Amino acid sequence: MTSDQSICDLTATTLARAVAKSELSSRDAVEAHLARIAHSDVQLAAFVTVDAEGARRAAQICDAAPAPIGPLHGVPVAIKDLTDTAGLATTYGSVLFRDHVPAEDDLVVARLRRAGAIILGKTNTPEFGFGAVCINKLCGPTRNPFDPALTSGGSSGGSAVAVAAGMVPLAHGTDFGGSVRTPASFCDVASIRPTPGRIPSPRRPLGWDMLATHGFLARDVDDLELALSVCGGGDANDPLSVGVGSDDRLLARRPRIAVTPDFGVAPVARDVRARFSAACDALAGVADVAPSSPDCGGAIETFRTLRAAHIANSYGELLRARLAELTPTVIWNIEAGAKLSAEDYLNAERRRTAIYRSFRELFTRTDFLVAPAASVFPWPNEISDVTAIDGAALETPIDYLAVTFIVSLVGFPVLTLPMRREGNELPFGIQIIAPPGCESRLFAFGRTLEHELGFSHRRPKLP
Template sequence: MVIKVQDDNLTSLTACAVVDLLERGDVTPLDCLDALEARAAAVDGTVNALPILCFERAREHAGRLMQRPLGKRGRLAGLPVPIKDLTEVAGVRTTYGSPIFADYVPETSDILVETIEAEGGLIYAKSNTPEFGAGGNTFNEVFGATLNPWNTELSAAGSSGGAAVALATGTAWVAQGSDLGGSLRNPASFCGVVGLRPSPGRVASSPGAKIDHLLGVNGPMGRTVEDTALLLDAMTGESPADPLSLPRTESFLSWARSGWRPARVAFSADLGITPVDPEVASICRAAASRFTDIGVIVEEAHPDLSEAHDTFQVLRAMSFAVSYAGLLESHRSKMKPEVSWNIEQGLKYSMADVVRAENQRAALFRRMNSFFDSYDLLLCPATIVAAYPAGERYVRECAGHTFSNYIEWLAIAYAVSLTAAPALSLPCGFTRDGRPVGLQIVGRTRTEGRVLAGARALEEILELRGTTPIDPRSPDARTLSS
């Protein structure tokens, strides 16, 4: 007998709990879609997380999925999943946050979408992103800004800002995002949810102009560590169409539930490369120190990442030039200035600049890898500030330091990206005025299981799981529910 669960109760459950209900037949995939559609109608107009909806497509997929017996519907069993508006979904408008592609509807889906759907995921929406994913604030000329539900005057960060806000407001149980310079971790930190940047190759996706691109990866987001691991399991797997993709070899949800604990972890407030807001640093240090409650040794240390700024600026700009130089030539007037600047920087760099950056990146990788001979995990802030005003395009200053461009403030995240290490943002506390703060948990490359298990252990200690979903809060009405 199917047990009807009220929509508001259903959207407040964890993804793992909903999948359990789906696998038992206590709710149907259609029930889940109905619940999300009602929730989105109630709250998304305030925050603008999911500007493109495709519920009818999702219901058609649900009908086909429900023809299979229970237990044969994949790891997600009919759980709905929103896709970031940088990733193509067949028959669904995909804008990349750019006026250039405002009306583009692809005929085929990205490998990643096909993988999720093969595991029983139902694609029902596209989540908002800045143009081409550029920048740590989710706004664009097609759909406007996505607002932080903890205070709707604040930024949701980016570039997976729509995904994070959907999770925080209960219009998603899990969400797909992508991360080059922190685009999964930054919005997770600002919105009080979990975001995991996996190792390159862990999640197969359709290659772009640069088929061996190691900096940008796709990954999962969730309200809890277990939910995030659940979606990672559904996203992983080898594909011959992605030359970097890795075979599926283990269950990351099982890892998250394994009870594994690190023996020794390192904490760094700034990785030696960036200013950090003192309150954010203090919150993260206090959270990291709680590992001692379960007998873990916590020491202050970090690898040498001193070349990270120069390396990332060159390699990111080169990537933008490879991907978008043709569009700059034909559509400059439709591009936001930060994107144009990044493409032009890439075209200006010389081969000597690229050689230097690649050599530096190799050195950064080796140092990070050696660092994990001494420590099981590295902990640091996921972002250097808590959420800032949505009307500011990016963070221009922190702790007395003025940044030279729109991405330099993201260094604490992009330095880790350069090393191919998996990294997770875990909610770890709130500022005095109620803004969430995320702790970044980093592991040796291809050790997502340990990162998830360590994060799950700290999540239990900090007791912040269940803080979301929330209704969007205006500055006058917000209250802290931690």
């Protein structure tokens, strides 16, 4: 562990252990990752802001501490630029907030700091997180480290690339309709979208909104579990977090897995279906696998309605006051919800309830539900939206996310793992879904897939 190269190859768990044992200083860890950022990010554009001096000050505090500050003592991490960081610019990917410096950390950031993590910077995202390509008027496109001509995915593409390229071992993300899962699939890393409320959002204006969650991206399951362990836990100001229970019961038998390429309704490319079929064949070596899906009829229309209503409520005033400064993608997203009625919204909630109950019924017969983590493979950065799959036109620019947003709709936790690849195959990930509160079971099964099937990260060949 003496070279910058080898330090940047360490997982967060291994790095934290080495720093805690004084085998490596926090300053050395920070400098190695800053050097990797300086070397690689000129091409990849994963970061909007790098806080080198702030990271060095935090490392000095860690190294001077008489004992480890917490489980992430001295570990460099990155925060998606949709999430507030005290004293560090938070742009939300928009020129409207180019000079915005929050006075307080979001709770997830505060918990990371209390655990000893060192914030290296803020990772790129489309404006307000709306967009299939990780680009905005400030930064980007964030380029895929396996082929810089291709997209990293949105909207946590900056975090996925930072982890895949060794700029940080662990990065924060947010996920509304697939925003940690799609970039994880495209960039060959692992991700967790936990049960809504597992990581509280006490300042969220709509306290019972379960569509969006915090999450993490890393190169292995242990790091995801570590991150969730320090950031999870209830907060009285987040009503979702108060009701989140934990189910730590691990399976004492061979798992039962239901597999679906599309939930019966999602558009999914033929080449993705082929790779997913190969993944299912591999899974049969460690579990009992059977094709099955919840009844997701109407799920696409339901998510469109709920998403549009939430976005119009959150950003409608910006459309009225700052229209000329917004990107076309943001404008489309806000306008989509402008004409919805209360009846439209409540009918969507009624259908969501039925889909949730269908998921619950399926899990009386299976332990995990597995699906592709993306409906397509990464495409060129110059193409801003996915408008068709296999020549079939999509009705809206978000429909390519149906294979992930259906899970967001019902709020079940999802672990994404990269599938084993051959030769020059593009990265491809699978979603492993469990009932709410069963993250421990997900992590345990994920480790089995890493160790026995090789479903794990493979480093890109950086220039």
